[in-house]
Amino acid sequence: MKKIAALAFLLFLQAAKAQEYEKACSIFTRINAVLQERHYQPKPIDDSLSAYVFNTVMEQLDDNHQLFLKSEYDSLAVHQYKIDDYLLANDCSFFGDFIKSYRTALNRNKKYIEEFSKTNFSLTTNDTIFYSKKSFPYHSNGDDIKKFTRKKIILEILEDVAKLSKNKDSLKLQFDSLSKNARDKIFEAQLCRINMLLDPSEGFEESVYNRFFSVFCSWFDPHSTYFNYNERASFVSSISSDNYSLGLYIGQNGNNDIVIQDVVPGGPAFLSGKIEEGDQLLKLTANNKTYEVSCASWEAISEIVSSDSYKKVVLTLRKKDGTLYTVSLEKQIMKADENSVYSFVLNEGNDGDSAVGYIKVPSFYTATEAGSNGCADDVAAEVLKLKKKNIKGLIIDLQFNGGGSMDEVIRMAGMFINFGPVSVVTERGQMYNTIRDYNRGMLYDGPMVVLVNGFTASASEFFAGVMQDYNRALIVGNTTVGKATMQTIMPLEEENPTDFVKVTIDKFYRITGKSNQYIGVVPDIELPSVYEKLMMRESTMPTALKNDTIDIKLRYVKMPYDALKKAIVLSKARISTNAGLKNIEEVSQRISTLYDTEKPPLPVTFDDVFDDVHLMDSLWSEISETTDTEYDITVTNSDVPEKQLKDTFYSTINNFKIKSVKRDPYIPESINILRDLHTLMKNR
Numbered sequence: 047m048k049k050i051a052a053l054a055f056l057l058f059l060q061a062a063k064a065q066e067y068e069k070a071c072s073i074f075t076r077i078n079a080v081l082q083e084r085h086y087q088p089k090p091i092d093d094s095l096s097a098y099v100f101n102t103v104m105e106q107l108d109d110n111h112q113l114f115l116k117s118e119y120d121s122l123a124v125h126q127y128k129i130d131d132y133l134l135a136n137d138c139s140f141f142g143d144f145i146k147s148y149r150t151a152l153n154r155n156k157k158y159i160e161e162f163s164k165t166n167f168s169l170t171t172n173d174t175i176f177y178s179k180k181s182f183p184y185h186s187n188g189d190d191i192k193k194f195t196r197k198k199i200i201l202e203i204l205e206d207v208a209k210l211s212k213n214k215d216s217l218k219l220q221f222d223s224l225s226k227n228a229r230d231k232i233f234e235a236q237l238c239r240i241n242m243l244l245d246p247s248e249g250f251e252e253s254v255y256n257r258f259f260s261v262f263c264s265w266f267d268p269h270s271t272y273f274n275y276n277e278r279a280s281f282v283s284s285i286s287s288d289n290y291s292l293g294l295y296i297g298q299n300g301n302n303d304i305v306i307q308d309v310v311p312g313g314p315a316f317l318s319g320k321i322e323e324g325d326q327l328l329k330l331t332a333n334n335k336t337y338e339v340s341c342a343s344w345e346a347i348s349e350i351v352s353s354d355s356y357k358k359v360v361l362t363l364r365k366k367d368g369t370l371y372t373v374s375l376e377k378q379i380m381k382a383d384e385n386s387v388y389s390f391v392l393n394e395g396n397d398g399d400s401a402v403g404y405i406k407v408p409s410f411y412t413a414t415e416a417g418s419n420g421c422a423d424d425v426a427a428e429v430l431k432l433k434k435k436n437i438k439g440l441i442i443d444l445q446f447n448g449g450g451s452m453d454e455v456i457r458m459a460g461m462f463i464n465f466g467p468v469s470v471v472t473e474r475g476q477m478y479n480t481i482r483d484y485n486r487g488m489l490y491d492g493p494m495v496v497l498v499n500g501f502t503a504s505a506s507e508f509f510a511g512v513m514q515d516y517n518r519a520l521i522v523g524n525t526t527v528g529k530a531t532m533q534t535i536m537p538l539e540e541e542n543p544t545d546f547v548k549v550t551i552d553k554f555y556r557i558t559g560k561s562n563q564y565i566g567v568v569p570d571i572e573l574p575s576v577y578e579k580l581m582m583r584e585s586t587m588p589t590a591l592k593n594d595t596i597d598i599k600l601r602y603v604k605m606p607y608d609a610l611k612k613a614i615v616l617s618k619a620r621i622s623t624n625a626g627l628k629n630i631e632e633v634s635q636r637i638s639t640l641y642d643t644e645k646p647p648l649p650v651t652f653d654d655v656f657d658d659v660h661l662m663d664s665l666w667s668e669i670s671e672t673t674d675t676e677y678d679i680t681v682t683n684s685d686v687p688e689k690q691l692k693d694t695f696y697s698t699i700n701n702f703k704i705k706s707v708k709r710d711p712y713i714p715e716s717i718n719i720l721r722d723l724h725t726l727m728k729n730r
Contacts, residue, residue, distance in 0.1 A: 238341030410450030439720025449504025
């Protein structure tokens, strides 16, 4: 009877698994159906897709090839060119092999870590860590993985001690006690991290399914992806001005560290005077509980940072130069308008021809409720304020503007040209739709500079391209991201929307028939950037849609180019002798050299690890000094009520914005360019 019961239970488990794979396969099939039906440039389901999905998933699960054995990889590699066949046959039982092998590898790694945590091993070794930009081969046996895991743990312990101070001698004197604390912390973090992988919030099997779904979508292009219900809600939600907030935004860098992405002027983080963009978040304490970032899930960290349930939060952070610090913050209701357009008058009163207008456009937002303005209306209001100041030129700053509403950017582009076409939008099958500005006349017809950088994307590139094609403005800065596509979020089922796909449905072209896609908008005047080599442009993404040109002839009237051409020559002559810009270029080249150079083998000793950890300290200090330099620019508000200027919150934000303008190395040259254009146009 017991054997019959055991057999029945086994059959029940097999049936449950089969039903689970069937559900996952149903989602997989529907994702493919949506992409094939709606994607701008669908791809065939073939061996190329299979190889991409297999290789990408395997790299995501084990990026340094220290988790799976060679035999385990080989057993999974039988699926490398068959995933397309499984999908077309509606057979997803292959998921079971990945789930089983991944769980086995994680549990093996956990066993090694637990064993080491109970062993009092020496931190003095003759080991060496080897680095390579290419993946190392998989290990053939568990002992090799075990040896590497031990070596990596020792390295992390030594690194943790080395990061505590820049004084090596002081650390060496306290090494025994410091290394003991570091040892406990590293093991706790390692075990916590692997337990999270074994027991994620969405469930272990679901985490593997979701990884396959997202990677499958990215085969079509890097902006198409899969969302479950919670991920979709997180993606479309934004922080309301009525919420309690720390006044900061977090994200992940290339090393998967949690870092400060932005500090909101006037918020608690800003007022602390300590937290800066790029600082690494190490630990949070809230509601009498401490969360190590190396262990806590992204969801838990986001909840503490964003939720009203955690009013007081203590953060431990590390600056880029290795400095550790702790700051206690209390959340406040934010009247945040950090994404809104704002303007200043630069060099007003210095001399009759020097005053220029400056408008910052952080994003192309749209009106969200009755009575509110979208980006285009806000820009129009700022232009009218600046015209009253008798400006001799206008800077439109689109640096770090990742895009937004196409309706808003189309309206804004129309304000600065007389009339005519502004873009061609193509749908699947090359159905062309010419977007035009039908309103004759310009809100502002004087000289213009549009500032862009390697984070200027999508709608921002659209605007810069229109201004460039009409000879309406000089584009100044760095080559932009190169994203000329548009996406929409679609449910897989209308009746029960629990799964969604963000899918690329359109591509836009310039009125010349050329496209910014993949190559970006190349500025008329190139200026150096500290992080030029590290910028993630579309051309760095392996599945990005490639650049092309359409054969289309549109009638439009360009503005005269002579003055722009002469201003470019004058600007390049100044740039070649500008000490500040030369310094930025030198720092950028040093960063690029470090990025391109293969890192030498690292002996796992405290002296060598300390030197490696602090190798970049002087460079980070130099970068900070470069980016904190204030230039000799007079910045005044365009037209702000006296009552508003006396408001503490507004005043803090306003002062921060003024300081940001004064620290921007591109603005002094932009002012010079506008002065040249004003003179050249006046004399023609």
